Amino acid sequence: MADEALFEFLHMEVVSYLFKTADEEKCIPILENMGYRVGHSLAERFTKDSSRFKDELDIMKFICKDFWTSVYKKQVDNLRTNHQYLAFPCGLIRGALANLGISCIVTAEVQNMPACKFQIMIQRSQ
């Protein structure tokens, strides 16, 4: 719980710092990119002792279940369901999947508060 709060508070500070200092249209990509790099490193760490995933479905299950719940523990709360606060988790998922060999675009959309839906579009190499 302490760690969780530590991450949440730092995340809020980063969002607020960026929106104060960077051009507004750059903030979301910067946050998404930070999320990407963090997700990439986390996936590396989480899977270092796991056996190889069977296929994409197996990877997706890992991301939705183990990865997400160990990172966030609970549902994203409604304070953070706006685009400022969704850029980082989108990047986090994209980075984790990249580390596991899946190249994708991740977007988030809020239909019914406080739930949030992430959409993952897998990019297949031609």
Add this chain to the structure above:
Amino acid sequence: MADEALFEFLHMEVVSYLFKTADEEKCIPILENMGYRVGHSLAERFTKDSSRFKDELDIMKFICKDFWTSVYKKQVDNLRTNHQYLAFPCGLIRGALANLGISCIVTAEVQNMPACKFQIMIQRSQ
């Protein structure tokens, strides 16, 4: 462990982003200030159900023992014992103490790796 890694990786990204984009002499104060605000909020959360502290010594014990160990769990590792990485924890301590009514200056110094010594100078109102 997942949360811990999440915080650590985000912290590394923030440090690296700042040193890439902000003037070098501003990075340390920015990080210290983020730490301050995070520490302030954390102290608020950690103590909301505690009884009032008896005196300064009591507060210091709380910071050194409960607060620090619930935040960092372990000693700061040697990858982070340089000034870039110490600004945030210095601010964190300063913010937590400010929340508990103690105004101070916190500095850090590395004498024997990987240990790091924090010095807290309490500022008494005249």
